[in-house]
Amino acid sequence: MTMTAENRWEVQRSFDELGRPLREVTFCVVDLETTGGSAAGGSMITEIGAVKVRGGEVLGEFQTLVNPRSAIPPFIAVLTGISDAMVAGAPSIETVLPAFLEFASGCVLVAHNAPFDVGFLQHFAREQGRAWPRFEIVDTALLARRVITRDDAPNCKLASLARAFGSATTPDHRALTDARATVDVLHGLIGRLGTLGVSTLEELQTFSSRVSAAQRRKRHLAEGLPHAPGVYLFKDPRGRVLYVGTSRDVRTRVRSYFTASETRSRMGEMIKLADSVEAIACATTLEAAVRELRLIGEHKPPYNRRSRFPEKVHFVKVTPEPWPRLALVTRVLDDGADYLGPFSSRAAAEKCVAALHESFPVRQCTDRFGRRPRRTPCVLAEMGRCLAPCDGRVDAETYGAVVERLREAAFRDPDAVVHVLEARMEGLAQGERFEEAGVHRDRLTAFLRAAARHQRLRALTACPEVVAAQRDDDGTWSVHVVRHGRLAAAGVIPRGADAHRYVAELRASAETVRPALGPVPAAAPEETEKVLRWLEAPGVRLVDIDGEWTCPVRGAHRHLPRHDAVEESRRSLVPFGERRPLRPIGPTVG
Template sequence: MSSAVRTEPSRWETQRSFDELGRPLRDITFCVVDLETTGGSAEAGSMITEIGAVKVRGGELLGEFQTLVNPRSEIPAFIAVLTGISNTMVSDAPAIESALPAFLEFAQGCVLVAHNAPFDVGFLKHFAERQGRPWPSFDVLDTAKLARRVVTRDETPNCKLSSLAVLFNASTTPNHRALADARATVDVLHGLMERLGGLGVHTLEELQTFSGRVTTAQRRKRHLAEGLPHAPGVYLFEDERRRVLYVGTSRDLRTRVRSYFTASETRTRMGEMVGIAERVTGIECATTLEAQVRELRLIAQHKPRYNRRSRFPEKVHFIKLTREPWPRLALVKRVLDDDADYLGPFSSKKVAEKAVQALHDSFPIRQCSERLARRPSKSPCVLAEMGRCLSPCDGSTDEAAYAEVVAQLQQTLSNRPDRVVASMTARMATLADDERFEEAGVHRDRLAAFIRAAARTQRLSALTRCPEVVASRRENDGRWSVHVVRHGRLAAAGVIPPGANAHQFVDQLKASAETVTPGPGPTPAASAEESEVILRWLEKPGIRLVDVDGEWTCPVAGASRHLAVHDAVNESRKTLVPFDDRREITTVHQPVR
């Protein structure tokens, strides 16, 4: 794969967004808020009685906000004792309909901070919704959650605001009044930020995702990210012998790699990997699609032990309709240039076997594995006696009749799965009517395996048949990305520089693109994963086809039109679980007695 050489800095270098760069904490305006309420749940009818807030940036006080709020109901006695806010005090106070808009105006453009933020922000959101008022897209920081990741039990017995105020020598003692508690929270926030600054946490994104599970040894390695660019690409963690440990991709290499040392990475195996790593190599890519493809290729090349997916793209299975006097279906591990029909690839042999069973349920071709002579003379098998095989072995069928069934099977594999769908659906309906639901479920799974494989094969074959597809898309930064795809493989990627001649750029990109030799089967020039990643990009809204060499078409009556039903069934099986338990469901099939 090749990329066009840029003649001037890209916007990745000159005008990167806040999300890509990370927002420095010194530049963030924080609005630290605290509420007093009549109870613990707005949903249950509790009301706000006071709002206090402090606005700060870079350690400097910018302003304060405080108002009592008339709850329009009696304040419970124990709440009045706790907060010191009585019914008399709030009798002339504004209602929440007036207080909330005033607070939102004060907090506009800030990052909201609260101690136990779900409580305070939850109340504010509740009343905004009741008023029909859109909730601003605030970033939210919870000092209680952050403290639990930073402060040890040796320092303080708990992470209550009063305890943390003592630990960080807050200038204000929290007393269950909103403004005083907000002021104390400001001091706690600054104390936490000061402590984390020494650990390399300098941006809001790092602060929000900081984890105490990242060890000191890991944080010391954050310098490994310093040489990486703020650009899309692929990163490789390597050990002291330059062996690749892990490959990943990101829209912003430097920010993503830094997170392994300072912030959000809490997976045990990733912590182990970072402990071993001695070097991080970054490969800048012109586009995010190029980065995704490079990641897949590098994982397949190096097979890093800390990557769990895509390591063995060669370990796939295909269903093959053999070319011999009496064709049969066989499971094979690679596609040959033998003019046979193939379905796949399947990442799992078990799923491939289900698809084979769906085809055997619909087409009575032989299931024996030996090669038969043109005029065999053998005893019929059990399947033949059951009427599930045409039984060429004992001469029960002639070549013409058998060839007709094989031709129908070929058409099913290539463009029209209707016979399998109709046959399996009818069988499921009969079993369901007889309340043999487990058997019906077996056939459902077989049909789903076949439909997904057929749709995948048809989509991949359509792309790999094309010698060249050139497509472009306007990205979020306003520039046009261009990709050259040859036989389903990404051959070149680039971004048209501002002011450049688009046609000339595309011609140069095509001229410098990788030469790709076609091969047999649906995905011979690239892994199935790579071709599918490319297809997903090509199917995005806003894609413009610049040039297509060949015919990029999928059969109108193909398997893809049946996918929606099977996908919906699969999703419903995942979600129809009591108590919001969303674990994956495994269907257990028991023998029918």
């Protein structure tokens, strides 16, 4: 499936791929003093202090007052000791910010409660139209909350942590002093984590106390994996696949299972069984997502909860009989029938069938009979809910016209079903029979979603080939070849390459895909839906198309926004018996 101008793995592994040892990382520890708590709300910076350190050694310091161009609130002046007179002759933030960014260039930025300090700096960078460097961030407050216990310190405030780690500097709400104290806290936290096996920047950034020591000891399994999009497979000692996942950066994601951010109990159990991790490089994130689905469907890993059984789908079939009916089936046959689907669950398919039966009085019995049946009618016929071809009360032409209207509603224009069920819902609601109205609402929603999904999948499945491209953040172009709804090739056009030639070669090397029966894509429905979402994403350009990629103008998608909004509203409602705090909608007084 993948085609690239160069093999992304056939390069010498850098130290980044092995993890950057903390002793070799240069940190810039920064602290700010401000006139208030919100830069967006008009607060200004009054002082910046920073300390550059590596391997425990101080490499340099940066300190300057900043003229806020407004009066410093009295309580801030008392807290920090910075007065209006002190900053009157100080440089402005327009002068100070470039100097600080030059000082911090190439460093990992550290702050205690980093969102506050970094947020202020980013705000003024935006105001000045200045590009913000892609700093990696370490928040000592966040890290301390993962490491420090009540026995170590009463809280994770800077002053408390400075005392706990025996800092030589006492924080006093002056920027350089607090930055120096934060350096000591950082070194104390690194020392504490070193005893737990944390030795690299990646492990420091993702550390969690909920990850066991045994889990951390397996972090070597991530070594050698690429910093690239791809799929990873955890395997047990016998080579059986335990879990399949995907990521934009395989190595970073796999390391997180051993060092921190992955704290699900099932994943901890899986890591105990894992003996190796295999990775498959992919040209694009879409290819990685598709490969993940295919591998899950192939191996059925015990620790993947979704997508393990793509073959378990259901369809609603309009049978090719003299007197057609609706039937639930699990396979599409080459029998000339019309199929609506696929459905991921039988329950959803049954709701769809119920919606169609509410709207069209076709027979619901499973009996087989010829063109001139002579049988006793069922209860549904007596209730007027079936045209009853069984006893000859309806002719084939009239019955066929009803079936044709059903096909029209299911496959092209659902308005007939919408009008019938909404009228039923309104009548039941007026009679305060809300639960029954809810049943019809759920049936209608299931039908509309199924019809919309069917129409979208069928439109793409009918196309022998679709070639599309999207410009990536790094300026390159990702290209995908889709055949009958299946991803057949993926690649990234190298910089400076002839785009037309590259696309032609990609198409020539793409997988040969034959169409499946009926509306079924030549891939698992979930795969085709992922491909569709990418094709419909902003910025994707169609390069070439073989066939017609069209959906009905009056298709079911027209009705989905309203039903999705209703569903979202239902989820947000608080049940009568459930107590949940209400958020204030205005200022609180008293």
